[in-house]
Amino acid sequence: MAAVPEDFHHPYTPYDIQLQFMQALYACLEDAKVGVFESPTGDENEPDWIIEFAKRESTRAITDKKNELEARLAKTRLEEERLKTTSENAARPRKKQKFDPVAGEPKPNAQSDSQFVLDEYNSDAEELSMPTRRVESDRLSASTLALLERFQGQVSTHDIDRNAEDEEIKIFYCSRTHSQLSQFASELRRVTIPSSIPSELNTGDKTKGSELEERVKHLSLGSRKALCINPKVSALENSTAINERCLDLQQHGVAAEQKCPYLPSKENEALSLQFRDHTLATVKDIEDLGMVGKRIGICPYYASRSVIKHSEIVTLPYPLLLQKSAREALNLSVKNHVVIIDEAHNLMDAISNIHSVSVTLSQLQTSLFQLTTYARKLKTRLKGKNRSYVAQVIRLVSSIADHLQSVLKGNTALEGSVRASDLMAGKGVDQINPYKLTRFLQESKLARKVDGYIDFSQQQDKTNSRAKTTTPVLFHVQSFLLSLMNPSAEGRLFYLKVQDDIQLNYMLLDPTNHFREIVEEARAVILAGGTMSPMSDYVNHLFSYVPSARLGTFSYGHVIPxxxxxxxxxxxxxxxxxxxxxxxxxxxxxxxxxxxxxxxxxxxxxxxxxxxxxxxxxxxxxxxxxxxxxxxxxxxxxxxxxxxxxxxxxxxxxxxxxxxxxxxxxxxxxxxxxxxxxxxxxxxxxxxxxxxxxxxxxxxxxxxxxxxxxxRSAVWQAKIKHIEEKTYQQSSGPEASKQSIAKAAGRDFYxxxxxxxxxxxxxxxxxxxxxxxxxxxxxxxxxxxxxxxxxxxxxxxxxxxxxxxxxxxxxxxxxxxxxxxxxxxxxxxxx
CATH class of the missing domain: 3.40.50.300 (P-loop containing nucleotide triphosphate hydrolases)
Structure with a gap:
């Protein structure tokens, strides 16, 4: 059991139950455990354990590095306080950039549809024997990940950055919304923590009392929608459209004057360093980070990634932590670090929702019309592989739509379960290789090309022009297709009749395995909330594989008598x-x-x-x-x-x-x-x-x-059945006893x-x-x-x-x- 410090550097005198909470949390982190904490006081404080690792590092090389960074941050903080931003901007003349109306393509002739033709695609070299990465609903493709990896390689940094090892323990603090994370950042500003730099190695002028102050280094991570500073992209408002536009502006073959001018590169390496220093100089929330990016003239969404390894506390919303593909895109690893999930009472539902996706019959029919129109108009210009894959997508969407149409017209209940085999029973669908089609959907940009072509055609006709404020329908359909072809063992399909339409839902019933990698890699995992009761779901289901010696639940009283x-x-x-x-x-x-x-x-x-x-x-x-x-x-x-x-x-x-x-x-x-x-x-x-x-x-x-x-709903019938089957398999003893335990587990979960x-x-x-x-x-x-x-x-x-x-x-x-x-x-x- 870890020795617990007496002083947690709380900005105010804490109540006894707050002190008990912090002591238990400290011990949980030091002993590398998984803890579920219920504390209705709303207190959010980080104990001084985060500086202990650094205190144990006594080599002068590491300390010199810390001193150098702290000196830079101290200087930057003074710059911020004096608001000397005008001279910074003046020193960075920037050519005006021209943006074309179609993302990622050369500026087209008004009468040309050539920019919507799919690039030549060849899947013959695929290694189908290799494991396929689980496709998440955010549609981060292999090409996108490769692009991000290239970006990581492009942005070199100061010697401090190149030599720095990502050894020090970090806290990844996760909550549902940016507003909650901003509130946490506001509270973090109140906390003053002693320096981890040994006093005898501090390079400040001790005779004048000017030793370097080591501040808490905090970083807010967010989505493109929250951080994009390119007005031509951020104005799209819809998250999917923003993501696609951003990625398209970075593709190979895009003329230099049409690329996003804010993307970090070797040419603006100095701006990346400046962004890092301003980010870490004081505790900033997501809005502050966007303002820093605008002031310096560099994309805060991408520039923040190189700041992760210099940060001690990283705040981020649920999707960026809970999706493996999002963590990979950020090059973010939780291995040997601390993960704190705030507002965790809804964590299990949040994980399930992130990995669930839905589509309606009307959306399928619209996408089918768009796909067939696209294929018919451009068939002579689609290469063999592309033509084959587009035809496969059409067959698959048509098969799903036909089955939903029969359910909608049939004398069936308003909701029910669906078998994947029934959705894929259409003619020729059994010949589709799901792995190859998955890769094609991810890498071909089919959804963006089709949507762009349909919009272009409508503008040419000058009739029925479609508003661009919603996510293109084919993206909804593509998300569903990816989940259908890469199903989780805990995923199930359901339909729901809604007036004259029918909705098809792919739902994740059990979030356990999707959170397991985080739990097994992290040094410690903390779920915290004002109201976590009843806690048996976390022990029996979410953390059922965690040894009892590593798992603890803690419930504290209220500050009121x-x-x-x-x-x-x-x-x-x-x-x-x-x-x-x-x-x-x-x-x-x-x-x-x-x-x-x-x-x-x-x-x-x-x-x-x-x-x-x-x-x-x-x-x-x-x-x-x-x-x-x-x-x-x-x-x-x-x-x-x-x-x-x-x-x-x-x-x-x-x-x-x-x-x-x-x-x-x-x-x-x-x-x-x-x-x-x-x-x-x-x-x-x-x-x-x-x-x-x-x-x-x-x-x-x-x-x-x-x-x-x-x-009586199909979804809850499936959830309870899944819990009962899982509990039955994990139980031992006589048959009757196992069945009784399974039934009790389902009832308790409900x-x-x-x-x-x-x-x-x-x-x-x-x-x-x-x-x-x-x-x-x-x-x-x-x-x-x-x-x-x-x-x-x-x-x-x-x-x-x-x-x-x-x-x-x-x-x-x-x-x-x-x-x-x-x-x-x-x-x-x-x-």
Whole structure:
């Protein structure tokens, strides 16, 4: 067990539970473990373990190198502070570049379609016996990877760079969005960590107290969409179009004046070094990095790659870390480094979503029309191999479309599973070599050529010109074809009928193997989140192969004292009806009316703002309809009117998802005006995650029912079956025992998906030490020990037992007393 330091250089005095969190995290990293951390405090701090490796390096050569780099960074920081950017720009005269309207091609004659002809392609030299790289949904081709490798070789750097070994341990800090990563960067600026350069080797002037300060070297990595500074490319807005345009501008054969002028090269090596120094001089987020690139005149997307090896902390969004092809493109290795996944409660779903892809019948039909038009018009100019492969793509797309058409017209369920063999049963499809066709799709730029040709043709006709704001349809189709021909063992195919169309989904059911390489290569892997409970999925599924000695789960309490939270379950309503919001029973009109009366009663005793979460938009809509239209007395008063006598009622719907900020602002204004408000929301909706209902905005959280996924759906049937089969294979003992264990594992996985969503919604209310709130769980199933056991520990410790036979009136008697005890601080907002 690692010795844990006493000082973590926290910018403020940490709470005891924060200190415990940091101590456990430090030990986990030092002992090279995999840890799952739940800490609702929202504290994000890096301990000083990151400097220990450097402290152990005592050779003067390494220290001199550090001193030289730190001196450069110190100088650069001063330059930034003095804003001496004008002279830098003046020293770099740049010729104006001309950009052609068609990416990557010589400027065409307005009447010519020659630029859309596929380059000659020959696959005879392929080594089919060699393993094929798993194709991910971002469509990074072998040629793209080769191009990036050439780029890496082109950009030489200072002697420091060439001699530097990528030995020092780095932290790769990953979260869902750039805004979350920017927040982390902002917090990192608060941290001051002592230098790892031994004092006797520091080259600063110690007599004047000017020893070199060693700052935390941080780098933000992002996508082209986030970092592109070429206005002709970034203006395309769509990520796929930006990626393709960028790559096309770099292809061989493109005239020098048409290439992107911002790409790093040997000729602008000095700019690459300058970009590196500015990047590391101070902690910068992704927007800062883009501004540095613009100011210096070099592409921050590519220039940032040579900065990785000089960085100590690298922040990046999920896709750049979780996709192997993306890591390869970045030349990013996690071997012997630390990986921290923040907001990790949705990690398993995120991995599955990244490696899943969908396509609709209408998209297939559109792409089929485009492909056949392209092949017919240019057939005399397509070489033999190209003509053959284009014909294969047409046959394959036609086969898939025909099968979907038969499913759409057939008397089948609205959703179901699909066999790959049925999709590929068309005439001649069995003659297709999937490996060769995969390589052709990746390297030929067929999708871009076809899309360009169709657009060119429409412009020539000057009719039905297509807007270029969406991803070209053939890219959707190509993504699906690549997954279909390179399926994961854990992948399954499903269809879903949507009005007059049908959607075909390739879904990854199990993310384990896609995350395994990261876990096995990294020194340590940390999953962290405010709400990670229930944690059994991580232990039993995501990390099932990790030895128990290397795996740990850690759950920490909240910074609030237990008396600041009151949690209760309501198994019955005002009228004494049992609350059973299971799928088959939840439409009982009597129960919905009793729910309304109960909510009105709760609104009487909880002050300020209350947020109520429902299982789905459809169910919330049905409840609202009943509350509005069913009278509760001869005068015709409604339940909704009864509630509105207590608080203003606002609600979320599918139609309001685009204006969530407006709804939140209206809710906030209403609460702060003193009249109080009830916000009806949906678990898994826009307001159930990432939104803080602190202080008066969330004095009460109501959870109506349990948001179990539809177990009758083909997707969930397949997920549970996969879990059961996997558990059965890993179990030992008698047959009956193995089957029982497998069934229990499937049931546990299903319950966990539900309770993880509930816990995310509950966590919206308590946001700082002086906050307080009441949480009311409305369903008889919340009284079950196995359901309560899946609540976070800090929630369970404040759970008030509620006898199943006690009317709700006696239960809510405790709420006025609870809020009376906190009334004096009701408007305090002490973070």
């Amino acid at each position: 237990p008396e600041n939270l009151m949690v209760m379950s309501l198994p019955k309503g005002i009228d004494g009806l049992e609350f059973d919001f299971t799928y088959d029973a939840r439409d009982s009109e009597k129960m919905v009316m009793d729910l309304g009366k109960t909510v009105a009663t709760v609104c009487d005793v909880i002050p300020d703002g209350i947020v109520a979460f429902f299982p789905s938009y459809d169910y919330l809509s049905r409840v609202l309809s009943t509350w509005k239209n069913r009278p509760i007395n001869p005068k015709g008063d409604s339940i909704l009117g009864l509630i509105q006598q207590r608080k203003t009622v606002l609600w979320e719907s599918r139609d309001t998802t685009g204006r969530s900020e407006e709804l939140l602002q209206e809710y906030s204004n209403t609460v702060n005006s003193g009249s109080g408000a009830l916000l009806l929301s949906v678990i898994g909706g826009k307001l159930s995650e990432g939104i803080n209902f602190s202080d008066r905005l969330g004095r009460g959280i109501l959870v109506v029912g349990l948001p179990f996924p539809n177990i 319950e966990n998906a539900c309770m993880r969503a509930v816990n995310q919604s509950i966590g919206r209310a308590i946001r700082h030490r002086n906050d307080y709130a009441a949480i009311v769980l409305i369903d008889k199933r919340y009284n079950k020990p196995d359901i309560q056991g899946k609540l976070p520990a800090w929630i369970r410790q404040s759970l008030v037992s509620s006898p199943t036979q006690t009317p709700v009136r006696t239960i809510v008697n405790g709420l006025p007393k609870f809020f009376a005890g906190h009334a004096k601080g009701s408007t305090r907002n002490d973070h």
